[in-house]
Amino acid sequence: MSDAVMIGIKVVCVLAAFLTLPLLVGQLEHKAMAHMQGRLGPMYAGGFHGWAQLMADGVKFLQKEAVVPAAADARVFRLAPAVALIPYLLVLVVIPLGPGTVAEALDAGLFFALAVTGVGVVGMLMAAWASANKYSLLGGLRGAAQLLAYELPFVLAAASVAMAAGTLSLVGIVEAWNPWWLLWQAPAMVIFFVAGMAEIRRPPFDMPLADSELVFGYLTEYGGLRFAFMLLAEYVGIVVVCALTTVLFLGGWRGPFLSDELGPLWTILKIFALSFVVIWARVAYPRLREDQLQRLAWQGLVPIALGQLVLTGAVVAVTS
Amino acid sequence: MTDLPGGGLARGLLITLRTMGRKTGTQQYPDVQPELPPRSRGVIGLLEENCTVCMLCARECPDWCIYIDSHKETQAPAVEGGRERQRNVLDRFAIDFSLCMYCGICVDVCPFDALFWAPEFEYSEYDIREMTHEKDRLAEWTRTTPAPPAHDPNGAAD
Numbered sequence: 172m173s174d175a176v177m178i179g180i181k182v183v184c185v186l187a188a189f190l191t192l193p194l195l196v197g198q199l200e201h202k203a204m205a206h207m208q209g210r211l212g213p214m215y216a217g218g219f220h221g222w223a224q225l226m227a228d229g230v231k232f233l234q235k236e237a238v239v240p241a242a243a244d245a246r247v248f249r250l251a252p253a254v255a256l257i258p259y260l261l262v263l264v265v266i267p268l269g270p271g272t273v274a275e276a277l278d279a280g281l282f283f284a285l286a287v288t289g290v291g292v293v294g295m296l297m298a299a300w301a302s303a304n305k306y307s308l309l310g311g312l313r314g315a316a317q318l319l320a321y322e323l324p325f326v327l328a329a330a331s332v333a334m335a336a337g338t339l340s341l342v343g344i345v346e347a348w349n350p351w352w353l354l355w356q357a358p359a360m361v362i363f364f365v366a367g368m369a370e371i372r373r374p375p376f377d378m379p380l381a382d383s384e385l386v387f388g389y390l391t392e393y394g395g396l397r398f399a400f401m402l403l404a405e406y407v408g409i410v411v412v413c414a415l416t417t418v419l420f421l422g423g424w425r426g427p428f429l430s431d432e433l434g435p436l437w438t439i440l441k442i443f444a445l446s447f448v449v450i451w452a453r454v455a456y457p458r459l460r461e462d463q464l465q466r467l468a469w470q471g472l473v474p475i476a477l478g479q480l481v482l483t484g485a486v487v488a489v490t491s
Numbered sequence: 492m493t494d495l496p497g498g499g500l501a502r503g504l505l506i507t508l509r510t511m512g513r514k515t516g517t518q519q520y521p522d523v524q525p526e527l528p529p530r531s532r533g534v535i536g537l538l539e540e541n542c543t544v545c546m547l548c549a550r551e552c553p554d555w556c557i558y559i560d561s562h563k564e565t566q567a568p569a570v571e572g573g574r575e576r577q578r579n580v581l582d583r584f585a586i587d588f589s590l591c592m593y594c595g596i597c598v599d600v601c602p603f604d605a606l607f608w609a610p611e612f613e614y615s616e617y618d619i620r621e622m623t624h625e626k627d628r629l630a631e632w633t634r635t636t637p638a639p640p641a642h643d644p645n646g647a648a649d
Contacts, residue, residue, distance in 0.1 A: 207507040211517040455503040 181264075181275070189260050192442070193406035197225050199443070200450045207454040228399075235395035240303060243392065247301035252393070252400035255294025258287045259407040266414045267342045269424040269434025280341035281333055284415060285326055288370065291404065292318045295372075295379065298401070299389035310388025313461060314372065314379035320468035321369040321376075327476035328363035331483045332356060332419045345423035352420070355486065359479045360420035362472050364445070367416065369468070371408030373449055375456040378464055413445035414438070421445075529637045532593060533612035536632030537584055541605035544579035548597035548606060556590035557597060558583060558623075586629060588614070589622035607636040 201224060205212030217223025239245050265280040267273035277283050292314065299311020333339050335356065336347035353360075369376035380388040390401055417423055421441050424434030459467065495501075518525055527533075544561040560583035566576045586597075598606045609632040616622055624632075 203511065206511040206515060209510055209513070209516045211515050211519070214519070451504060451507060455507045456500070 185260070185263050189263055189407060192410045193403055194225050195443070196409050196446045196450075197406050198222065199446060200453075201225075203447060203450050204454050207451070232396050232399035237395045237397060238392075240392050242303035244301040244303070247297050248392070249397070251294050251298035251301060252397045252404070253294070254297055255291055255404040256400050256407065258290040258294075259404060259411045261287050262411045263407075263414070265341060266411075266418060267345060267423060268438050270431055273342060276340065276342045279339045281329055281339045281344065281419070284341070284411075285329055288408075288411060288415075289318070289322060291408065292370070294404070295389050298393065299379075302389065302392040304392050306386045306391045307389045310379040310381070310385050310391070313381075313385075314389060316461075317369055317372070317376065317378060317464060320465055321366040321472070324362050324468060324472035324476040325366035325370055327473070327480055328359040328366065329415075329419060331359040331476070331479045334480070334483050334487055337487075341418050341423075345418055345425065348422040348425060350422070352422075356420055356479070356483070358475050359483075360416065362476050362479070363420065364412070364416050364448075366468075366472060367412035368449060368452065369464070371405060371412055373405070373409065374453040375458050376464060377458055378461050381458060409446055409449050410442065413442045413449065416445055417441040527610050527612075529610065530608065531610040531612070532595060532608045533610045534588070534608075534614060534632050535586055535591070535595075535598060535629070536607050536609045536634075536636055537586075537626055537629035538605050538607065538633050539581060539584070539626055539630055541603045542581050542584065543603055543605075544581050545602065547600045547602065551596050551600045553594060553596065554590050554592055556587040558585040558587070581626070584626040584629065585623050587623040589619050607633050609633060609636045611635055 201221070202212045213221025213224035215221055216227040239248055262284045264275050265273070265277050265283055267276065295314050296311050299307045299314065302308075332344060332352075335352065336344040338344060338347065372379050379385075380390065382388075385391070390398060393401055417438055423441075424438045426433060426437035426440075544559060546559055549555075549557040549559050559581070561579050561581050563577050564580050566578055568575055595608065598608055611632060614622075614624075
């Protein structure tokens with residue numbers, strides 16, 4: 172009985188985080204991006220500085236007609252937003268917020284998180300192929316190429332931390348974390364963060380969307396609630412990538428003081444700081460060209476990630 | 492700074508961060524009225540008493556948006572045995588602001604100071620026909636026209 176209650180509470184907490192954090196990140200993006208461009212951003216919805224803008228957007232999406240193109244593969248087309256969204260929900264389950272504050276502490280949590288985030292890209296490929304639209308298909312092909320290129324440094328950087336901590340458990344990694352990892356694992360952190368941004372197709376890595384050349388890539392045919400879910404997947408993706416970076420490289424709930432008492436607060440703070448960096452990069456940098464994108468991954472990130480792996484292995488071998 | 496590898500990237504981040512700290516350029520117009528210079532060219536007003544129906548404005552108007560109707564009236568002689576005189580009486584003076592391109596030529600060519608710029612600009616309408624302002628409405632605009640600038644004390648005396 173108490174097990175069932177605990178599971179219920181955990182599910183509600185994860186769902187609440189799943190529904191509120193992306194909205195907060197979205198609102199942060201609205202406002203931070205606006206001010207970085209010398210604008211005010213939304214000011215009307217909700218009265219105070221447009222705080223309810225995203226809810227108003229959600230209501231608008233709800234009211235729209237759910238169109239499925241005649242030539243589309245209707246079932247796959249309808250399923251794609253769910254496939255894009257649900258993996259990120261599942262990743263949130265294994266991310267530790269504080270000491271003992273984790274919905275499900277898996278022994279192979281890192282492995283689970285990396286495997287499941289990869290599934291999100293399948294949703295994009297489904298959307299691209301099922302739309303029966305040339306722009307969608309081009310966007311999907313670019314997305315597939317991007318996935319192939321960036322999954323590798325993403326996993327290599329994570330592997331470096333797993334080697335350093337000697338465990339695949341996310342809780343174990345945070346417990347093994349040491350402030351000097353900030354220096355030792357710095358290249359891996361940058362690679363993980365950049366590859367994560369590419370993985371969730373955030374600007375400047377939004378080649379699969381590329382609104383100026385591909386209309387809206389794999390989302391061209393989507394509208395209404397399905398489009399909203401695809402969009403939500405992007406923002407949950409930001410939260411997930413930032414949360415993983417926090418847990419793997421920034422020590423999760425460990426702060427400069429009161430780590431045990433204020434643990435979840437530190438984690439949330441770090442997640443939002445990283446989300447701000449994601450938004451910041453979007454405002455500051457133009458979109459990469461497809462060949463630049465590939466070159467960055469294969470000639471930049473992968474060699475550095477391999478080098479980091481060697482360094483980590485050497486340090487671990489010497490110290491143990 | 493751009494000489495270092497990645498210096499350009501850092502500078503991009505710095506510029507956006509600095510802009511975020513600055514005051515935004517957004518004008519919140521319907522909530523906050525803009526601060527316009529006093530001689531803003533928002534609308535053209537008519538001082539009817541000064542108009543002699545010379546038609547110069549209507550003729551110079553590049554897009555022919557000024558409509559003038561008038562008739563002649565005969566005036567009784569001013570002195571006994573004098574000659575009767577005729578004068579123009581303005582019946583209609585209208586500017587179609589849906590055609591007007593705000594060049595201000597009419598204001599410039601008016602030899603009797605009957606046309607003026609006024610700073611009002613909030614006169615949009617739901618019906619394009621309402622954009623033709625008749626003379627009573629044009630007369631209202633002259634109320635917000637700022638007084639002419641004082642003569643330069645060092646200028647030529649009359």
